[in-house]
Amino acid sequence: MHCPFCRYTDSRVIDSRTTDDGTAIRRRRQCPECNRRFTTLETSSLSVIKRSGAGEPFSRAKVLSGVRKACQGRPVTEDDLALLAQRVEESIRGQGNAEIEAHEVGMAVLEPLRELDEVAYLRFASVYQAWGSLEDFEGAIAVLRAERDAVGQEPPIRETKLHSQQ
Template structure:
């Protein structure tokens, strides 16, 4: 690494430590030319592929902005939102992929948001899944009622009524862990898909 003081093109690592709960490594370096010490941080990049095809780095701040809008006027602490954004990032990083579709970010947000606040979940899902009618809301509410209550639930399954056929680990996990009663509301939703 180039020394920021004398621009010498080499430095040696004096110390390395994990920071930010192991998601980053802080390295203390020393320049053999001028003897100055400096710190660097190493982070594994996680890029999001937008619908347009452009890529951008994952941003917890963007997750927070979207979730804050859904939680507006709801009894949800800022700390809970920060924790939700952290869970979303951990879920995405756990896939082991360096690039993730934007759609998968939305899927990763839905499960912890449902556990946090069902009304906020419904608001977010209505935008994310592009609800166009009252029936879309009724169907999602029927799914929420069929699932265990968020207060008693330890599951991170998210009800999915969309026509997604992605092969990503997040989508596969959601589809394989869905447990929904086969009542008339479910039959109505299934017939729509």
């Protein structure tokens, strides 16, 4: 690392720590030539390749925006959304690729969103996977119910009340 003060070609790392939810490394450095200290922030770049073939930097805010629409009117907090976006980014970065298809970003959203809120999951999946018929929704709901039954999970309280009133 070049010293920003004297342009010497080497520096010594004094301290390193992660920052920005683990997506960056902050290093405190010292130049052996002029003894001045400076800080560097190291991040790995991650590009999303869109359907058109164009690339753009990964944006956690863009993930949040799409998921927020699916969660509108649902009992999901901003903290829940932030945690979900962090999980998605960690999952994508964990693959170790510098580029990822936009489709894979959407796939990475589905599982954490399903765990967070099933209705929001269905909303997001219906748009993302371009469901075109009632059968697509029925199939996804059947899968969710089968998974819930397999683990012996009770339906949410409001769903139980609705079924008992009919």
